[in-house]
Amino acid sequence: MKAERPPLRRREGSPWTGLWAVTLKELADHLTSARMRLLEGLILLTALGTVSAAIQTLRTTVGEDPFLFLRIFTTSQQAGDIDYSFVLFLSFLIPLAAIALGFDAVNGEYNRRTLSRVLSQPIYRDALLAGKFLAGLFTLAITLLALWLLVTGLGIFRLGVIPSGEEVGRGLLFFIATVAYAGIWLALAMLFSVQFRQPATSALAALAVWLFFAVFWPILTGIVAQVVRPADNPFAELAQIQLRLALSRLSPNTLYAEVLLSLLSPETRALGPVLITQLEGAVRGALPLSQSLLLAWPQFTGMIAAVLLLFAGTYVLFQRQEIRA
Amino acid sequence: MTAVIEAVGLIKRYGPVVAVDDLNLTIPSGEVYGLLGPNGSGKTTTILMLLGLTEPTAGQVRVLGNDPSRNxxxxxxxxGYLPxxxxFYDELSARENLRYxxxxxxxxxxxxxxxxxxxLTRMGLRDVSTRRAGAYSRGMRQRLGLADVLLKRPQVAILDEPTMGLDPEGALEFLDMIRGLKADGITVLLASHLLHQVQAVCDRVGLFHQGRIVLEGTVDALSERVLGGAYRIHLEVDGQAQALEGTLSAVPGVVRVMRESPRGYLVEAKSDVRGAVAHRVVTAGGALLSLRLERLGLDEVYARYFQEVRHEG
Known part of the structure; x- marks a missing residue:
């Protein structure tokens, strides 16, 4: 007996039809929106502030450091009790900008009652979702690229030094990593925009996740590691540190910070605890770019995987959703 | 005439709720078909299935020969679909919305x-096309919606509650535009709960109730079937109006005669029998003061039908 197989119901036509139209429209919306201008202004101001201060500090040490240009991003200043640097501000503001671009991506269309009209055009839902994501990512990439070029230009102008090829390479990788980091928050915000009908709810949910990882996760990992692996001898202490590190790497913030550390501080040789014995015979000095990249590779792929996972989740949710408001 | 829209045994369930229950629908090319019924009777769900925006639980759909859930x-x-x-995107102009x-x-x-x-010219919006869509009135938005539908030069236009929220004049204007679509050879599927408004433009209607089409046909045929007589004649007679009821009932085509007031009669008939009725009144010695024909609409058909259904139940 031959088993009766149900007919394969495969949809016809490309899921990418209309992708470009959606992307361009959303991109135009983002670039002209008051929301984005506000964020751009905020990012620009803080960037200029931190970078100028960093350059001020660096001017005293020109010539002593082979990676002067990278220091512009990482040198931290003290203002009262707070240490701040360009990358610190960036890792703080990027999630905010990404959430601002994505939190009302889908529920905004519901509320404006445009969703059914747009989806009754000859496109698949795929195109709408992917187009919105790409537009958000392009917007962030354009802003970040402009920022990176601006800071580099400022560095050349104020320090009178031209960045070396390796520094440019590291800078570019830093830019790509930042876009990937932004992609995580954008995808998360879009996930919530599909899940919740009220834009205010989705914005708050996304901000709550961000706050959780920025403030509570470091505290939580410490507590959990202490409870699970009490440090009563040196080996247990090492295990505790490793557990804490492993847990904290579930946070995109940690992944991004580690990528930045290895890319922007070439002298970084390990992203975890290093034993004295392991340092024996090590040559002091900076790692070449390829080695720094190798060091940060797991974190890098981890961030991209997070983007893909979140986007896939959003996609599944959106496909299953009913169109009627 | 070929069927443009064809649905056979269409069922849509949302969990335990049956939104559309075993729907059969055939709409030939060039027809204006009215899908009429109260809110929540499954009209919009049916439309979404026809467009492939919702997957049917069971049944077959063909629109212009294609399966909407597959292609x-x-x-x-x-x-074209007017939801x-x-x-619209309120911050964009009407033209930019159409451009998208x-x-x-x-x-x-x-x-x-x-x-x-x-x-835009056809919908009379050419002069205001640069204005933000957010600044448009309800009527203008609806016309912009129709412009949006016509932009792709559709063979079929599906309009969901097109006259809702429009003032009477705007509604009439909009119905005229729908007639214009028919003149262009576009097949129109109209869903509405405003029965009296849309009955004038529909070639055929299907009355929807709890996910089923309970009555289908031309408006006249439905009134004939449900109301018996589709024509109501109001008479006002002065003088010795004693035995008129009997006289009037004898007029061929009259279904029922009722006395509404001392001088008023109501005659229900299958055809327009005004001439014969007037003649009888006069020959019977009555002074005919007025005679008014009332055409019964879908509202009455609907109300009467469900009265009967309830009585039977």
Whole structure:
């Protein structure tokens, strides 16, 4: 007996039809929106502030450091009790900008009652979702690229030094990593925009996740590691540190910070605890770019995987959703 | 005439709720078909299934020969849809909104601009096309919605509650535009709960109730079937109006005669029997003061039908 197989119901036509139209429209919306201008202004101001201060500090040490240009991003200043640097501000503001671009991506269309009209055009839902994501990512990439070029230009102008090829390479990788980091928050915000009908709810949910990882996760990992692996001898202490590190790497913030550390501080040789014995015979000095990249590779792929996972989740949710408001 | 829209045994369930229950629908090319019924009777769900925006639980759908759940792009390329209370991007102008639709339809830029001008002119929005869509009145939005539908030069237009929220004048104007679609050879599927408004433009109607089409046909045929007599004649007679009821009942075609007031009669008939009725009144010695024909509409058909259904139940 031959088993009766149900007919394969495969949809016809490309899921990418209309992708470009959606992307361009959303991109135009983002670039002209008051929301984005506000964020751009905020990012620009803080960037200029931190970078100028960093350059001020660096001017005293020109010539002593082979990676002067990278220091512009990482040198931290003290203002009262707070240490701040360009990358610190960036890792703080990027999630905010990404959430601002994505939190009302889908529920905004519901509320404006445009969703059914747009989806009754000859496109698949795929195109709408992917187009919105790409537009958000392009917007962030354009802003970040402009920022990176601006800071580099400022560095050349104020320090009178031209960045070396390796520094440019590291800078570019830093830019790509930042876009990937932004992609995580954008995808998360879009996930919530599909899940919740009220834009205010989705914005708050996304901000709550961000706050959780920025403030509570470091505290939580410490507590959990202490409870699970009490440090009563040196080996247990090492295990505790490793557990804490492993847990904290579930946070995109940690992944991004580690990528930045290895890319922007070439002298970084390990992203975890290093034993004295392991340092024996090590040559002091900076790692070449390829080695720094190798060091940060797991974190890098981890961030991209997070983007893909979140986007896939959003996609599944959106496909299953009913169109009627 | 070929069937443009064909649905056989269409069922849609949302969990335990049956939104559309074993629906059979055939709409031939060039027809204006009214899908009528109260809110929540499954009209919009049916439309979404026809467009492939919702997957049917069971049953077959063919729109212009395509299966909407399998080949939605081919369907949506030829079918225009005006959703219930249509929305636009308020911060964009009317023209920019249409431009986006044109891009989603993959129209070339030159072609798109020509078509946009064409539909805006047709809907009388040409002069306000640069205004933000957010500043549009309800009536203008609805016309912009129809412009949006016409932009892709559809073979089928599906309009969901097109006259809802419009003032009477605006509604009439809009119905005229729907007649214009028919003149262009576009098949129109109209969903509405405002029965009296849309009955004038529909070639055929299907009355929807709890996910089923309970009555289908031309408006006249339905009134005939449900109300018996589709014509109501109000008479006002002065003088010795004693035995008129008997006299009037004898007129061929009269179904029922009722006395509404001392001088008023109501005659229900299958055809327009005003002449015969007037003649009888006069020959019987009555002074005919007035005679008024009342055409019964779908509202009465609907109300009467469900009265009967309830009585039977």
């Amino acid at each position: 939605p792009l081919a369907v949506k390329r030829q079918v 219930d209370s249509v929305g 639709t044109a891009e989603l339809n993959g129209l070339a830029r030159d072609d798109a601009e020509t078509r946009i001008d064409e539909v």
